[in-house]
Amino acid sequence: MLGIYFSGTGNSKYCIEKFLQEYDMTSKAFSIEDKQLLHQISQHKDIVFSYPTQYSNIPKILKDFIINHQNLWKDKRVFIITTMGLFSGDRAGILARLLKKYGAVTIGGLHLKMPDSIADEKALKKTLESNKKLITNAEQKIKHAVRKIQDGTPPQDGIGIFHHIAGLFGQRLYFINKTKYYSDKLKISADxxxxxxxxxxxxxxxxIVVKNGVAIPxxxxxxxxxxxxxxxxxxxxxxxxxxIEQSKIEKYL
Incomplete structure (x- = not known):
């Protein structure tokens, strides 16, 4: 099995590595930024994805990766892991539907609550112990999911029409433009x-570039x-x- 991930602060990378350790110690995970990945995809039929959800949607960079390499997904068997801070909805289902357009078959999905990484908002902030507990719970859920897959009954988090409706009306309709385009809202204080x-x-x-000693977005x-x-x-x-609080996965391990 091949692992493919996109990760900002390390949550999704951590989860896919834990998954592969449980599933098959010989399997490896590659970031979508890794130049080796395209070759690796051509060599594997079974793939597990892991990524953070944004406004109940796929990060723009991951969606572009799938579309730009659409010829690679035909006949792939896919399991999808999504990490999140709160509401689940159909976050795995969004990627499943996109991959289906290019010939892939999704066998299941797993939604994992992880420490919030939105550093400049107060919402979803938890104590250090609470975040460590989230990690522990995620690890246990990963182990259970691997056993289910090995038994032939993979979990179906986010897969199916009811999850689709929940994700659509729970968040995505209200924030439809948030992940449709890349953002121009990044700000860097020159002071x-x-x-x-x-x-x-x-x-x-x-x-981001540095000009005259200052980073410019x-x-x-x-x-x-x-x-x-x-x-x-x-x-x-x-x-x-x-x-408010800088958060990286290493802080909670």
Whole structure:
């Protein structure tokens, strides 16, 4: 089995690695940013995806990856893991329907609640112990899902018409434009920025450059929150006006 993931602060990467450890220790996971991935996809029939959901939808960068390489998905057997902070809906089902257009068959889905990574909003913030408990619960759910898959009855989180309706009316209709395009809302404070370039190296879309010692954002942000959560001076915001808490998976392990 091949693992494919997109991850901002490490939640989705952590979950797919735990899944593959339980399923088959020889399997490997690759980021969609990895240049080896396209070759790996051509060598595997069984694939597991893992990604964070945004406004009950797929991150724009992942959707583009699927569409841009649509010829690779025919006859693939897919299991989908999605990580989230709150409402589940049909988040695995969205990717399943997209892959189906290109000939893939989705065998099941798994929704996992993980620590919130939206660093500049107060919503969904939890204590350190509560976030550690989320990790523990996710690990247990992953183990259970692997056993179910091995027994031939994979979990169906987010798959099916009822999940589709819940996701559509629960969130997606109200935020339909949030993930339709890349965001131009990333903000970097010139007063706080020290021009270290960490955000530049982390950005998956090369959306940030350093000029005259200050980082400057572009208009192609996929809202992964890597830069916001890793900036040493908390100079970067996206949805909010100031950083409330920087969150990376390592903080809760």
């Amino acid at each position: 706080k920025c020290i021009g270290c370039g960490k955000c530049v190296s982390l950005c998956c879309l090369k959306n 572009g208009n192609q942000c996929t809202m992964c929150y890597r830069c916001v959560n890793n900036c040493p001076k908390q100079a970067i915001t996206l949805l909010g006006k100031r950083v």
